[in-house]
Amino acid sequence: MSLIQRLSVLGMAAMAMGLVASHDYGAALTKSILFYEGQRSGKLPPTQRITWRKDSALRDGFEIGVDLVGGYYDAGDNVKFTFPMAFSITMLAWSLLEFGQSLGTDLQHSLKAIQWGTDYLLKATSVPGFVFAQVGDPYGDHNCWERPEDMDTPRTPYAVSKEFPGSEVSAEIAAALAASSMVFRPINRGYSARLLKRARMVFEFADKYRGSYNDSLGPWACPFYCDYSGYQDELVWGAAWLLRATKAPYYRNYVLANIQNLDKSSSFAEFGWDTKHAGINVLVSRLIKSQTPEPFITNADKFVCSVLPESPTVSVSYSPGGLLIKPGGSNLQHATALSFLLLVYSRRLSKDSRVIHCGNVVATPARLIQVARSQVDYILGSNPLNMSYIVGYSKKFPERIHHRGSSLPSITQHPQHIDCTGGATYFYTDNPNPNLLTGAVVGGPDIKDSYADSRADFAHSEPTTYINAPLVGLLAYFKSH
């Protein structure tokens, strides 16, 4: 068979399997970054492109004399949870550090998305001895279905301190600031230096006054963003990012001394706003080179073997349509975060000319990339429902996302105040949301590849800032490969 014939047979087989890669990664990338404008809190700039959103929460922190205006709403509600917000910024920065050269015209918008977060993280850490972990009473907020522009629930600020520590939220902020300082280094040296200085300071606070914000904030943090995995992982993660940003032996030694303390019983396939394990191993394997087998290399290899579907030690599930599934809500956060790590780690393997042996199964760098691509393609529409899970991308996408701003009429359409319970009719209607939160990626389908597209089904229909952040890096890579 000639090469052309072979290619066309391959092409037909791919078509028969519905695998034709007709995805516009570039368009999806642009949208996935635009999403962050819809999550903005505070005073919106004249350049705001999601124009149905307006200024909101302009007095956050004022009741205690601190300016806490800005930052991001984490998901479909109007609370500013600093822990997942900081993780989202860390992942946006990591996306740019690895794949920024593929961003093209999206680079400027990505930098703005990061800076909207880092400007807020600087405010949240501006009072020495305190770190603001949250703004907005989560019970009051969750009981209402209100536009951010209309909010009249208590905007209570919650801080951790020396006496009431929160090492996980503080160390995650340090990671976000350190990673972002590298992004801004070639563009704005002054800002980059400010971020790095603050990162060191916040890390020291996190390390010196150890404890979980779970205990310090109690019911205000948990059951919303409970820290299940403890704060040891964030301390090592924060130190690893500071090591990458500074190359300082202090952080290198800190990482090497404390990486052993990480809970060995937890699964190797854990990486998200709570658990950093797999991310630490992949990141550190890139930072600390050594000839002898190091635990983080062994553990990063185990991560790969716990994710690849053909591996004998796979610990995640796959839907019949091929989507990576882990228990709990917002499943696509796992598909994007774990795929991002596979892609980053494949580069380390290629550089070392190495493959991984999962029992008898050989995992090549190309296979890692292929699995990551399959997850991205699934999200873009290569799935049994032929729908994309990115709002505004392709012909069919989620229309009833669990998101207050998106589901209520905009201020332009409906200038009158809609109060706490006034939003109920908009919540319960079967009509599509009136405002397109372009680029929002929802929690995604269930293990049978079904998706109800129901506003009430928040575990599947709610977008979050941490689902999109690793996807930005993935889409940038696949756009140019």
Ligand SMILES: *[C@@H]1O[C@H](CO)[C@@H](O)[C@H](O)[C@H]1NC(C)=O
């Ligand atoms: C945080 O609270 C949750 C729920 O009560 C609990 O399962 C978890 O172990 C706690 N985490 C820490 C680090 O104490």
Ligand SMILES: *[C@@H]1O[C@H](CO)[C@@H](O)[C@H](O)[C@H]1NC(C)=O
């Ligand atoms: C999805 O697309 C494939 C290929 O075009 C088609 O065979 C299948 O019926 C579609 N499924 C749905 C649910 O639309």
